[in-house]
Amino acid sequence: MPRELTHPEADAVTLDSVLAALADPVRRTIVTQLARGHSDQACIAFDLPVSKSTSTHHFRVLREAGLITQRYEGTAILNTLRIDDVEARFPGLLTSVIAAAGAGTPSDEG
Incomplete structure (x- = not known):
């Protein structure tokens, strides 16, 4: 049986949890890289200044917080930005955060 990670339903995502998650610069870096890259990026693909x-x-x-989905593929965990869910719940929020971080607009691939 494959390992499963739990994710909040889109309608359960709260503004407080999203803003708290995005308050950290490392997490904004992850979101920005997911927005300008392709879907399903492995955790090891991120060059982060932390352990x-x-x-x-x-x-x-x-x-x-409901910002990404994660799934196992073999031993890797693949990450995808939940841009559609977050934008439906909080229109313009994620797009604005990504634009402010210098990434432009989110990728349409995810």
Whole structure:
């Protein structure tokens, strides 16, 4: 049986949890890289200025806030930005954060 990670339903995502997750610059870096890259990026694809255990924490915070989905593929965890869900719930929020971070607009691939 494959390992599963829990994700909040789109309608359960709160503004407070999203803003708290995006308040950290490392997590904004992850979101920005996901927005300008392709879907399903492995955790190891991110060049973050923190230890592996700390980066795992940041990915978990983003997942629990409803900003990303994570799924196992073999031993890798693949990450995808939940741009459609977040934009439907909080129109313009994620797009504005990404634009402010210098990434332009989110990718349409995800």
